[in-house]
Amino acid sequence: MSPIQEKGMSLIVKTVTKLTVGFILLYGVYVALTGHLSPGGGFAGGVIVALAFIHVMLAFGKEVALRRLRSQTLRVSIGVSALIFLYIVMAGFSGRSIFNCEITIPICEMAIVGFGLFAIFTALVLLSKTDKDAE
Amino acid sequence: MSEYLLCLILFSIGLYCVVRKRNLIKIIIGIGIMEYAANLFFVLAGYRKTGRSPIFSADQQVLNMVDPLPQAVVLTAIVIGLALTLLLVAVSIKIYEKYGTFDITKINKLKG
Amino acid sequence: MQLVPYLIIVPLVAAFLIPIAGKRMKDIPPVLAACASFTLAILSCLIAAAVITCKVAVYKVGNWPPPAGISMVADSLSCLVLVTVNTVAFLVAVYSIDYMKKYTDTWKFYALFSLMLAGINGVLVAGDIFNLYVFLEIAAIAGYFLVAFGVEAESLEAAFKYAVMGAVASVFIFLGIGFLYSYTSTLNMADMAAFMTMNNSPELVVFVSVLFLMGFGLKAALVPFHSWLPYAHSQAPAPVSAMLSGVSIKVLGIYALARIFFNVFGFSHAISSILITLAVLSMLVGGLLAFGQTDIKRLFAYSSISQIGYIALGLGVGTPLAIFGALFHLVNHSIFKSLLFLNSGSIEEISGTRDLGRISGIISKEPVTGYTNLIAAFSICGMPPLGGFWSKLIIILACIQANRPVLAFIAAIVSILTLAYYFRALTPALFGKEKGEGGSGQKAGWAMAIPMVVLAVLAIAGALLIVPSSANGAHILLKDAASVLTNGKNYAMMIMGAM
Numbered sequence: 001m002s003p004i005q006e007k008g009m010s011l012i013v014k015t016v017t018k019l020t021v022g023f024i025l026l027y028g029v030y031v032a033l034t035g036h037l038s039p040g041g042g043f044a045g046g047v048i049v050a051l052a053f054i055h056v057m058l059a060f061g062k063e064v065a066l067r068r069l070r071s072q073t074l075r076v077s078i079g080v081s082a083l084i085f086l087y088i089v090m091a092g093f094s095g096r097s098i099f100n101c102e103i104t105i106p107i108c109e110m111a112i113v114g115f116g117l118f119a120i121f122t123a124l125v126l127l128s129k130t131d132k133d134a135e
Numbered sequence: 136m137s138e139y140l141l142c143l144i145l146f147s148i149g150l151y152c153v154v155r156k157r158n159l160i161k162i163i164i165g166i167g168i169m170e171y172a173a174n175l176f177f178v179l180a181g182y183r184k185t186g187r188s189p190i191f192s193a194d195q196q197v198l199n200m201v202d203p204l205p206q207a208v209v210l211t212a213i214v215i216g217l218a219l220t221l222l223l224v225a226v227s228i229k230i231y232e233k234y235g236t237f238d239i240t241k242i243n244k245l246k247g
Numbered sequence: 248m249q250l251v252p253y254l255i256i257v258p259l260v261a262a263f264l265i266p267i268a269g270k271r272m273k274d275i276p277p278v279l280a281a282c283a284s285f286t287l288a289i290l291s292c293l294i295a296a297a298v299i300t301c302k303v304a305v306y307k308v309g310n311w312p313p314p315a316g317i318s319m320v321a322d323s324l325s326c327l328v329l330v331t332v333n334t335v336a337f338l339v340a341v342y343s344i345d346y347m348k349k350y351t352d353t354w355k356f357y358a359l360f361s362l363m364l365a366g367i368n369g370v371l372v373a374g375d376i377f378n379l380y381v382f383l384e385i386a387a388i389a390g391y392f393l394v395a396f397g398v399e400a401e402s403l404e405a406a407f408k409y410a411v412m413g414a415v416a417s418v419f420i421f422l423g424i425g426f427l428y429s430y431t432s433t434l435n436m437a438d439m440a441a442f443m444t445m446n447n448s449p450e451l452v453v454f455v456s457v458l459f460l461m462g463f464g465l466k467a468a469l470v471p472f473h474s475w476l477p478y479a480h481s482q483a484p485a486p487v488s489a490m491l492s493g494v495s496i497k498v499l500g501i502y503a504l505a506r507i508f509f510n511v512f513g514f515s516h517a518i519s520s521i522l523i524t525l526a527v528l529s530m531l532v533g534g535l536l537a538f539g540q541t542d543i544k545r546l547f548a549y550s551s552i553s554q555i556g557y558i559a560l561g562l563g564v565g566t567p568l569a570i571f572g573a574l575f576h577l578v579n580h581s582i583f584k585s586l587l588f589l590n591s592g593s594i595e596e597i598s599g600t601r602d603l604g605r606i607s608g609i610i611s612k613e614p615v616t617g618y619t620n621l622i623a624a625f626s627i628c629g630m631p632p633l634g635g636f637w638s639k640l641i642i643i644l645a646c647i648q649a650n651r652p653v654l655a656f657i658a659a660i661v662s663i664l665t666l667a668y669y670f671r672a673l674t675p676a677l678f679g680k681e682k683g684e685g686g687s688g689q690k691a692g693w694a695m696a697i698p699m700v701v702l703a704v705l706a707i708a709g710a711l712l713i714v715p716s717s718a719n720g721a722h723i724l725l726k727d728a729a730s731v732l733t734n735g736k737n738y739a740m741m742i743m744g745a746m
Contacts (some may be wrong), residue, residue, distance in 0.1 A: 079267035086259055146422075152416060162411060169418045173425060180429035205428065208377055212421060216385045219414055222388060226395055226407050233400040245402050247480050 009059050024052040042113040138179055144170035159227040159237045163220060174209045181205035201209040250294055251306040251319045252331070253365055254368040254383075257286050265354050276357040277344040278660050283361055284337040287368065295326040299723055305374070305745045308701075313742075316683060318374035320742055323727030325371045327503055330724075331578050331652025332371070332494050333643070334705070335585050336364050338698035339493075342589050343486040345694040346596075350484070363389035363490065364466035367498045368448075374742070375435045376424055383420070387466070390495055393487040394479045401410050402509045412465060412475045413441035423455045427433035430455075437742035440511045443734055448512070456518060459507055462526075467500020469559060470528040475554050477641030480548035481601075488544060492551045497577055501558055510731070510738035514565055522563030527657055529556030531559035534664040538671070541599050542592065546672055547587050550627065553661060554580045561642045566649045571729040572641030578725070579634040579709045583623040586702040590620040593695055594676070603672050607679035615696045618678050619703040624673055626706045628666040633707025641713070 032045025149172055152165025181202030189203035227237065234242050268275035298304055298321055306319040321329070340360065347353045366386025373379040391413065395406030404699035428434060430451050431442045443452070465472035476496070480488045508518050533553030540546040558580070561573025591601070593616045598606045610617030628634035639662050646655035712721050730737065 075266045075269050079263050079265075083260070084264040086256065086263060090256060153411065156606070159407070165416045166411065169415065170421075173418050173422045176422065177425040177428070180425055180514060202432075204434070205425075206447075208428075208434075211377075211381060215381065215388075215417075219384075219410070219417075223392055223407070223410055223414070226391075226403055226410065229395070229398060230400075230403050230407060235442055242404050242407075245404055245482070 013059045017055055021052050021056055024055065025049060027050060139176070142172050142179065145175065157239050159230065159239060159242075160224075162239070163223045163227065167216065167220060170212070170219075173227045174212055174216075177205045177212070179210050185239065248304070250290055251304055251345070251372055252308070253290055254287060254294075254372055257290070258283050258365035258368065260363045262358050265358040265361065269354055272373070273353075275604040276413075277340075277347070278654050280357040280361050281337070281340040281344065282342045284333060284364060287331075287364065288333040288337045291326065292328040294321050295724055296720065298323055298326045299720055299727070303474060303741050303745045305742060306372075308329050314372065314433050314438040318435065318437075318742075319372045320374040320437075322731055322738075322741065324502075324506070325730045327574065327578065327724050327728040328498060329368065329371050331581050332367055332498060333364075335424055335493050335581055335702075336367075336490065337694050338583060338702055339486045339489050342489075342592075342695055342698040343484075346486055346592055347484065350396070356393070356484075359389045359396075360394050360486075360490070363495070365394065367494060370498050370503060371372040374437070375734065376427065376439065377434045379436075379503060379506075380417075380420055380424055383466070383503065384417055386499060387417065390487075392742070394483045396484055396487065396493070397482070399482075400682070402482040405475075405482035409475045409479040412472075413513060416462040416472075419458045422460065423458035426451060426455045426458070436506070440513075440739035441743065443511065443513065444739065445657040452512060453517070456508070456512060459504070460518075460521060463500050463504040463507075464525065465500075467496050467504060467555055467559070468529075468552055469500075469525040469555065470532045470552065471525070473529065473533070475546040476552060477545050479541055480551065480588075481513050481544035485588055485595070488508060488547075488591070489585035489588035492548065492588055493581040496551065496555060497558070497581055501555065501562070501577060503742075505732055509562075509735040514735050518567050519563050522559055523654065526559035526563050527555045527654070529553065529559065530657065530661040531556075534661050537668045540672070543602050543603050543606065543672070544588070544591050544601055546603070546668070547584065547591060547614060550665065550668070551580075551584055553665065554627065556583070556661070557639065557642055557658065559644065560654065564642075564649050564651065564654065566645055567646060567729060567733045569642060569645035570732045571725065572638055572645050574728050574732075575641060575712060576635075576638035576726060578712065579626065579706070581636050582702055582709060583626045583635060583706045586619060586623040586699060586706060587627070587659065589695075589699055589702070590616055590623065593642045593699070594620070603676055604723035606676040609677050609710055612623050615699060620673070621677060622703045622706055624669045626709070628669050629662050632707075632710060634706060636712050637710055676696055 028045050028048030028051070030045070079119055147168055149165045149167070149169030153162055154166060156162055156165060181204060183199070183201045186199055186201035189200040189206070193205065230242060231237060234244075236242065261279045265276045265279055268279070294304060303320065303322040305313075306321075307313060308317040308319065311317070316611050340357075343356070343360070347356055350356065363386050366382045366384075366389060369382030370379055371385065373382055391410040394409055396401050424434075424636055427439065430449075431439045433439055433442065461472070465475075468476040480492050483491060508514065508522075512518070528582065530553050531557060533549050533551070536555065537549035539548055540549060556577070558573045558577050561569045561576065563569075593613070594609055595601050596604060597609065597613050597616065600606060622633070626633040629636040629639045639658065642653045643658045643662075646652070646658060711719065712725055717723075731741075
């Protein structure tokens with residue numbers, strides 16, 4: 001085993017994580033994509049996606065989780081998703097009725113998932129015990 | 136009336152926690168409790184006995200709903216609370232790295 | 248008024264583009280932040296020019312008519328503060344291009360700076376009370392992050408204290424909004440004000456006033472709630488201190504307080520006496536505590552508390568002249584206090600310390616910093632031709648006019664106190680013999696020098712605001728802003744009329 005894989009929790013936790021993390025991700029995506037039809041909205045979807053990554057991080061350690069998801073990707077996704085949010089807001093400002101449009105609903109959902117990714121990013125930064133410039 | 140009283144008690148517990156506890160994490164939990172008490176109060180302000188959930192559909196009239204506005208407001212407030220909690224936890228982790236303790240009385244490099 | 252929402256959109260776009268540019272392209276974040284704040288300064292001037300003629304600009308979000316929809320309101324008071332805030336913010340952004348080079352990960356600074364600016368502009372144009380709260384929180388949370396930006400033990404501690412106190416204050420404000428909503432069943436401020444004039448205000452409004460006074464008083468650092476300010480303002484990087492002290496405490500504290508107490512609740516005797524008590528306490532405590540300070544930034548921070556007391560005093564006395572003086576002092580103070588904090592940044596860079604005992608001979612080492620600091624200090628002490636003198640004079644005169652000579656006396660005493668502690672602290676630092684040692688001795692680059700010079704010129708030109716003439720747009724704006732607060736209850740009618 002490589003030194004990276006020795007970190008984290010016991011073998012049982014790692015195995016269970018390997019089995020379940022895909023389903024958690026899938027469920028998160030499902031909640032996000034059907035958010036506009038269900039009570040509570042798609043916001044929870046982003047959080048569930050974020051939880052999947054936190055799950056990986058708890059079981060395997062920070063390095064593995066960060067290898068899956070680079071900080072550059074995260075930073076760009078924060079920026080892009082926030083800009084999509086802003087686009088939706090501006091579309092609302094300009095008086096177009098956006099909530100009837102077929103295209104904007106998926107865009108909303110994507111933005112919401114992006115916001116969830118933002119949550120992961122902050123969570124990763126929080127739990128990182130190393131210094132800030134590790135990225 | 137009793138539910139408002141419960142709100143007040145919850146709020147007081149949170150305030151007590153912020154003011155009296157010495158552990159940083161407990162202070163953060165106290166702030167969370169205070170926020171939830173305020174949120175609960177706001178939702179209760181829009182509650183109506185025998186009201187139904189404020190979802191509009193074609194076969195129902197806009198009658199006898201609970202007030203949907205506080206719910207939207209509280210949703211926003213919860214997100215703000217989340218951001219605040221994240222900030223506080225992040226700062227307290229960094230403080231732990233620098234000072235090696237969560238005890239607020241030992242975190243006193245600032246004088247005056 | 249189609250321009251109003253751009254006051255929030257422009258800084259948000261900048262804040263979200265900066266993480267995408269990120270670390271790789273180092274030059275883009277500062278340029279983006281500076282461009283955004285420059286655009287904002289131009290925009291706010293345009294809006295102010297429009298508001299001088301039409302008095303109030305209302306923007307209905309998504310074309311929904313208020314009170315059902317959200318509205319953004321820019322009246323004279325908002326415009327006065329908007330122009331001040333965005334000008335100061337632009338100069339601070341230019342200053343930080345050079346200053347922030349010694350930190351790592353500066354893109355985070357610029358992103359948070361833009362976010363804070365969005366929050367502050369949002370507070371100023373918010374037409375309903377919940378939006379005011381949300382934008383206030385955005386600005387405040389960005390502020391907590393920025394205080395901790397140095398990630399040193401002291402700055403983290405200061406940020407934690409600031410964040411905990413700010414969070415408690417926010418909960419109080421939110422609770423107050425909850426009570427207010429359950430009473431008036433609307434969140435729109437104009438609608439709320441109309442409701443309050445039609446109904447007698449019950450005990451509930453008094454309770455809500457107390458909650459708001461606690462919440463906004465903490466954000467404004469009025470005295471019983473001031474203890475976070477010296478820590479936060481002295482530990483933050485210099486541009487952040489300038490933003491917090493020059494802009495944030497005024498907008499989040501004083502502006503919000505004035506807007507709610509004068510325009511929504513209507514000014515009452517009880518509020519007046521509470522405000523005056525807090526103001527006098529702030530003036531005296533801030534002034535006296537500033538005497539013992541050895542750290543230059545802590546000195547400036549305590550002097551901020553004392554000067555905020557002046558503004559609150561003017562608002563508390565509540566006559567038209569006093570309110571005029573308070574707003575005039577608000578504008579002046581945000582110019583010279585941000586200048587003082589920017590100076591403290593370059594002084595720290597020149598002499599390598601913030602300890603007043605070890606700073607000396609700044610004028611001979613670095614004339615730009617030295618002379619601009621002198622002008623700012625003269626203005627804050629109330630030297631005759633400068634802006635600070637006129638605003639203090641107007642507040643003192645207004646106290647006498649309102650038949651409160653004791654308050655006038657206290658204000659005059661505190662003014663002398665201000666002169667005394669600045670004189671004591673800055674004379675050796677500016678003129679003293681050069682001790683040579685310590686610090687890089689590095690000169691401030693152009694990006695640091697120009698904002699300081701421009702702010703010094705503004706601090707001198709601030710006196711022009713009281714020149715009454717039809718060509719002097721700033722004076723008209725100031726007078727209109729004062730009349731918005733004086734005729735508090737007309738606010739509802741004015742907004743409803745503009746719809």
